[in-house]
Amino acid sequence: MASSTVKKRKGEIIDIVEEVKRSISEKIKDKETLELALKIFEKFYYSGSRAAKEYIREIVERIERGENVEFKT
Amino acid sequence: MLSLRLKEIEIRGFRSFTSPKKIDLDFDIIVLTGGVGSGKSSLLSAIEYALFGTTFEVKERKSIKLDDLVNDFEKEINIKLKLIDDSGNIYEIIRSKPRSKRGRLKVVINGKEYYGRDCEDILFKILSGMTYEDFIRYTFVRQEILEALIYGPPMRRSEALDRLFGISALEEAFRGIPIGDVEEKIGELNSKKSILENIIKQYGTPEEIEEKITQRLKEIGEIRRKKEQIEKEVKRFEEKYKRLREIEERYKTLTIELAKLEALVDSLRKEIDEVEPAIKGVTKEEILLTASELKERISDLLIEFLKGKEAEEIKELEITDEQVLGEFISKVRKAMELLEDIRSEYEYELSTLNERIISSREVVSRLKNKLNVLLLEIDELRRKKEEYDELLSKYGTIGEINKRLDKLKEELKKVEALGVEEKALLEVLKHTIKELTLKGEIKCPVCEREMRKEEYDVKLSVKIEKLSKKTIESDKKAPQLKNEVEKLLKVLERIRTLEGELVDYQFKQREIELLQEEVKKEEEKYYSLLETVEGARERLNRLTRALKTIRRNLELIEKYYELKRKEEELRAYERRMREIRKAFSKLDYSPEKVHSIVQRLSEVRVALSQCERESRQLESSVDELRKVKKEVEKAYKELEEINDKLKALETLRNRLITIKNLFRSIQKEVRKKILEKLVPIVNDVFKKIYPYEDYEELDIRVETKKTSEGYERSVYTIYAKRSIDGEWVPVLNRMSDGQKVLVALALIIAFSNLRPRGISILIMDEPVPNIDANCRKAIVRTLSSAPGIRQLIIATQNPEYEDIVKVGIKTYGIRGRIYRLYYRGREGTVVRVAL
Numbered sequence: 052m053a054s055s056t057v058k059k060r061k062g063e064i065i066d067i068v069e070e071v072k073r074s075i076s077e078k079i080k081d082k083e084t085l086e087l088a089l090k091i092f093e094k095f096y097y098s099g100s101r102a103a104k105e106y107i108r109e110i111v112e113r114i115e116r117g118e119n120v121e122f123k124t
Numbered sequence: 125m126l127s128l129r130l131k132e133i134e135i136r137g138f139r140s141f142t143s144p145k146k147i148d149l150d151f152d153i154i155v156l157t158g159g160v161g162s163g164k165s166s167l168l169s170a171i172e173y174a175l176f177g178t179t180f181e182v183k184e185r186k187s188i189k190l191d192d193l194v195n196d197f198e199k200e201i202n203i204k205l206k207l208i209d210d211s212g213n214i215y216e217i218i219r220s221k222p223r224s225k226r227g228r229l230k231v232v233i234n235g236k237e238y239y240g241r242d243c244e245d246i247l248f249k250i251l252s253g254m255t256y257e258d259f260i261r262y263t264f265v266r267q268e269i270l271e272a273l274i275y276g277p278p279m280r281r282s283e284a285l286d287r288l289f290g291i292s293a294l295e296e297a298f299r300g301i302p303i304g305d306v307e308e309k310i311g312e313l314n315s316k317k318s319i320l321e322n323i324i325k326q327y328g329t330p331e332e333i334e335e336k337i338t339q340r341l342k343e344i345g346e347i348r349r350k351k352e353q354i355e356k357e358v359k360r361f362e363e364k365y366k367r368l369r370e371i372e373e374r375y376k377t378l379t380i381e382l383a384k385l386e387a388l389v390d391s392l393r394k395e396i397d398e399v400e401p402a403i404k405g406v407t408k409e410e411i412l413l414t415a416s417e418l419k420e421r422i423s424d425l426l427i428e429f430l431k432g433k434e435a436e437e438i439k440e441l442e443i444t445d446e447q448v449l450g451e452f453i454s455k456v457r458k459a460m461e462l463l464e465d466i467r468s469e470y471e472y473e474l475s476t477l478n479e480r481i482i483s484s485r486e487v488v489s490r491l492k493n494k495l496n497v498l499l500l501e502i503d504e505l506r507r508k509k510e511e512y513d514e515l516l517s518k519y520g521t522i523g524e525i526n527k528r529l530d531k532l533k534e535e536l537k538k539v540e541a542l543g544v545e546e547k548a549l550l551e552v553l554k555h556t557i558k559e560l561t562l563k564g565e566i567k568c569p570v571c572e573r574e575m576r577k578e579e580y581d582v583k584l585s586v587k588i589e590k591l592s593k594k595t596i597e598s599d600k601k602a603p604q605l606k607n608e609v610e611k612l613l614k615v616l617e618r619i620r621t622l623e624g625e626l627v628d629y630q631f632k633q634r635e636i637e638l639l640q641e642e643v644k645k646e647e648e649k650y651y652s653l654l655e656t657v658e659g660a661r662e663r664l665n666r667l668t669r670a671l672k673t674i675r676r677n678l679e680l681i682e683k684y685y686e687l688k689r690k691e692e693e694l695r696a697y698e699r700r701m702r703e704i705r706k707a708f709s710k711l712d713y714s715p716e717k718v719h720s721i722v723q724r725l726s727e728v729r730v731a732l733s734q735c736e737r738e739s740r741q742l743e744s745s746v747d748e749l750r751k752v753k754k755e756v757e758k759a760y761k762e763l764e765e766i767n768d769k770l771k772a773l774e775t776l777r778n779r780l781i782t783i784k785n786l787f788r789s790i791q792k793e794v795r796k797k798i799l800e801k802l803v804p805i806v807n808d809v810f811k812k813i814y815p816y817e818d819y820e821e822l823d824i825r826v827e828t829k830k831t832s833e834g835y836e837r838s839v840y841t842i843y844a845k846r847s848i849d850g851e852w853v854p855v856l857n858r859m860s861d862g863q864k865v866l867v868a869l870a871l872i873i874a875f876s877n878l879r880p881r882g883i884s885i886l887i888m889d890e891p892v893p894n895i896d897a898n899c900r901k902a903i904v905r906t907l908s909s910a911p912g913i914r915q916l917i918i919a920t921q922n923p924e925y926e927d928i929v930k931v932g933i934k935t936y937g938i939r940g941r942i943y944r945l946y947y948r949g950r951e952g953t954v955v956r957v958a959l
Contacts, residue, residue: 067290070797074790079782087776088783091301096293097257099184100300107302107780111309114772117765 068096083121128250128883129915130171131206131214137198138173139166142952149917150208152938153929156919158945163953164919167945168889169193171917172264174205174217175247175883176256177227184260194223197950201227207250207883215250251883261288262876263883267890273871274856274864279831281856282840285824288875289798291791298787306777310770317766320759330760333753337746344742351735354728361725368721371713378711382704385697392694399687403680408446411684415443415452418677422459425670429466434459449685456678463671470664477657484650491643498636505629512622519615522623529612536605543598550591557584792838795826798878805874814866815902819844819855822867842867862899865891869903873913885915891925900927901935929959 072089079085094103113120130149135141140163147167156164169179173193181188194201200222207215213234221227231238231246238246248254260266272284286292327333419438426435438455441448519525552569559566560577568575803824810822823843831837844855856864872886918925929940942959 067794067798070794071294071790074793075786078786078790081779084779084782087779088786091297091783092293092787095297095300096290097255100296103297104300104302108305110776111306111773114769114776115309115313117769120772120776 068093071096127210127914128207128215129209129885130917131208132204133167133170133174133206134202134204135167135170136202137195138170138201138203139163139193139195140947140953141166141170142195142197142950144202145953145955147943147955148941149915150939151941152915153932153940154915154917155925155929155940155942156917156945157921157923157926157942157958158947159921162945162947163955164921164945165889166953167955168264168887168917168919170203171205171887172259173201174203174219175251176259177219177229177244178256180260180264180266183256190221190227191223194221195952197952199223217247254883257290259883261290262872263885264887264889265872265891270865270868270888270891273868274861278829278839278841279837282838285840285871286791286795288872289795289802291794291798294787294791294794298784298791301780301784301787303777303780303784306773306780310773310777313766313770313773317763317770320763320766323759324756324763327752327756330753330757333749333756337749337753340742340746340749344739344746347735347739347742351732351739354732354735357728358725358732361721361728365718365721365725368713368718371711372718375708375711375713378704378707382701385701385704389694389697389701392690392697396687396690396694399683399690403684403687406680406684411446411449411681412443414677415449415681418456418674418681419443419452421670422456422463422674425463425667425674426459429463429667431462431466434462446685446688449681450689453678453682453685456674456681460671460674460678463667463674467664467667467671470660470667474657474660474664477653477660481650481653481657484646484653488643488646488650491639491646495636495639495643498632498639502629502632502636505626505632508622508625509629512619512626515615515619515622519612519619522616522619525612525616525619529609529616532605532609532612536602536609539598539601539605543595543602546591546594546598550588550595553584553588553591557581557588560584792826792828795838795840799824799826802874802878805877806870809870809873809877810867813870813902814863815898816863817847820847821845822855822870823852862896865899866902876913884913885917886913887917887919889919891918891920897927900924901931903928926959 071092075088075092076085079088091103091107094106110120132146132148132150134144134146136144140161156167158164169181172179178190179193182190182193200220202220203218205217207217209215214232216230216232218230218232219227229243229247231243231250233246233250254263269284269288272280276284283292286295419441423435423439426432426438438459441452441455443449443452520528556566556569556575560575560580564577566575567573803822806822806824811820821844823845825841825843826838827841828836829839841854842856843852845852855867859867876886918928926942929942932938932940940959941957944956944958946954946956948954
């Protein structure tokens with residue numbers, strides 16, 4: 052499920068994901084690190100540990116293959 | 125936002141549901157009761173599956189696969205879930221999944237059907253963006269969450285709350301970011317980098333390698349020029365060598381021939397030396413004469429032994445010259461072989477004759493022995509014949525003897541009878557005389573006439589005397605006759621015996637005569653054989669002696685002939701040797717010359733080989749250097765790539781470390797923010813549902829504690845304000861299970877209010893057993909008054925929960941339904957309405 056869909060939800064008094072993202076954004080100044088952190092959190096939150104770990108391993112494999120890795124949410 | 129609630133569900137082929145079941149869910153409170161395996165959880169999972177296409181067991185626990193959800197007796201799952209919103213819109217979610225195939229989704233909104241990929245998005249919109257994670261956190265409250273909140277130790281309770289709040293994802297991220305994997309890759313790349321750096325260090329830069337290649341190519345050029353010069357020299361020496369090899373063949377052939385001739389000459393000389401003394405002083409004429417004589421002798425012998433044709437052949441040969449000696453010797457040898465054969469035949473014949481002589485001698489001897497035996501027998505018979513003849517001449521024939529014997533027997537009988545009569549008469553007379561003597565007169569005992577002594581005394585005495593004489597004579601004659609008879613009987617018996625014995629006399633005499641004739645014949649034969657043997661032996665001896673003489677003479681002739689032949693042969697060999705020696709001097713060849721050429725050729729070939737080897741080595745070295753250059757260039761490129769990768773990975777690692785630490789550090793902050801908003805809502809709910817007066821307000825505080833592993837963990841502690849003294853005390857240690865359930869429900873409901881969703885139901889699978897009536901009432905009150913929750917479904921084995929429905933209907937007028945579930949084998953789960 053796309054996180055954008057999550058963002059569209061209305062009427063919530065509190066949105067945990069948004070709350071976490073806000074905290075992360077406050078702490079991380081580097082844009083790419085921030086994007087990576089948000090992506091990892093979303094993966095852990097919505098898809099579970101296994102999928103999140105798989106996502107990070109894919110990044111490592113892409114680097115290993117010499118591909119240019121950019122982190123964008 | 126739409127507020128959805130469940131209206132109806134139709135289930136077929138899902139877990140324990142075999143046959144189709146339609147269950148009305150359009151109630152505020154629904155309690156599902158039944159024993160273990162009755163299908164309560166299957167019904168709740170069917171709702172979960174209809175909404176999200178998966179279940180907690182499949183997605184979270186991973187204890188089963190989607191295919192395991194298909195009932196054993198059905199081929200596919202078919203679930204239709206109807207929902208209704210505040211405006212009365214009906215939403216039908218229809219999911220089906222054949223075994224071993226992908227599931228299908230159809231959505232019907234107020235009768236309008238939606239298929240395909242977009243269906244999931246449409247459903248997501250219907251649920252107002254509610255995710256599966258949201259559903260399992262706030263809607264479908266499983267037993268383990270309630271248990272963790274109510275009974276769990278502080279750490280577990282905190283984990284459950286973090287899971288409820290969604291903060292657990294941060295902890296999972298902190299723990300789960302695989303920095304080790306990144307570091308492992310960095311390590312691998314560093315190892316590769318080290319290997320590549322070593323390669324570069326070992327071989328130098330590509331420019332340095334290229335410089336080496338140029339130097340090697342220059343060396344190769346020099347060696348090639350040197351090699352060309354050596355090759356010319358090799359060619360020159362090879363031609364020379366070839367010419368010498370051609371001569372060498374001839375030289376070797378002559379050398380071998382000369383060596384053979386020298387050996388033959390030596391051998392011939394030795395043989396001549398050996399033969400020469402035997403015929404020393406013998407002239408050609410003597411030999412020719414001896415040969416002529418020998419020829420005559422052999423011819424005579426052959427004629428004597430009836431080999432005229434062979435004798436003619438020898439005789440025809442004219443011995444006038446040494447040249448014919450060879451043929452002569454051959455013919456004589458042949459003749460001798462013939463004579464030897466004859467001699468062998470004679471020897472054989474002689475041996476046969478000897479055997480016959482022995483045999484004949486044995487026959488003669490045997491016959492003579494037999495004759496001797498017969499002669500002895502005939503001698504005995506002759507003696508008996510003489511006795512017989514003598515007896516016959518003395519006593520006559522058997523008839524005559526018998527006649528005489530008969531007479532003698534007659535006479536003996538008469539004598540014996542007369543003797544008896546006379547003796548009786550004499551006795552009578554003696555008695556008469558005795559009587560007369562006594563009586564003087566008596567009657568005659570015969571005629572009874574009166575006798576007187578005086579008358580008859582003398583008469584009687586004379587008579588008595590006469591009678592006495594006769595008696596004596598008779599007594600004398602009778603034994604004589606008896607002896608004579610006995611003698612004659614013996615003679616007769618003897619004659620008869622002899623006659624019996626002499627029956628074979630004549631036969632034996634004839635036999636002796638025949639035997640004597642046979643002996644004579646055999647002896648004649650024997651002597652004839654002896655004569656024959658003697659003749660044969662004599663001829664044999666003569667032949668043997670002749671052969672001996674011929675052999676001796678032939679040997680002499682042969683030796684002479686052999687000597688002459690060898691001398692001729694020797695002269696021929698010596699002539700050939702002289703020719704060979706002349707040929708040697710013409711050849712202009714010597715092994716030393718060849719050896720010198722070979723040595724020189726070998727030297728230049730070695731030099732050539734050395735050049736080729738050096739050239740090959742250098743070429744190989746150039747190839748190697750080119751390969752190395754390529755490798756080094758490749759290594760440079762790879763190193764560059766590895767450096768880039770390493771840089772990227774190290775950046776990633778550093779970022780992940782930063783993120784990992786951040787995920788841990790922001791947890792406290794997020795918790796604080798959530799609790800700031802959550803606690804007032806929790807208290808609102810708590811005040812409404814808590815029926816007791818011991819506590820009036822709740823607070824959730826976060827404290828930092830160290831885990832057994834040494835990590836710092838945030839632990840939630842629920843405090844309550846005690847009514848009696850207004851003190852804040854950790855409340856969960858003091859409350860009953862029922863009170864704790866109410867606190868937990870307050871938390872869940874509050875959190876639901878904090879995050880309102882499209883679907884306003886609360887599903888509880890096996891909440892807490894053993895709650896009292898107050899609690900049950902409180903739960904009903906909670907649900908009847910809780911904001912955001914419009915429908916409660918409880919699945920439990922505890923029938924007391926049915927009271928919740930009863931109380932709700934009775935006290936608050938809410939709509940409730942109790943379903944009792946049973947499992948009926950092939951029929952699957954059966955649902956009965958209890959209220």
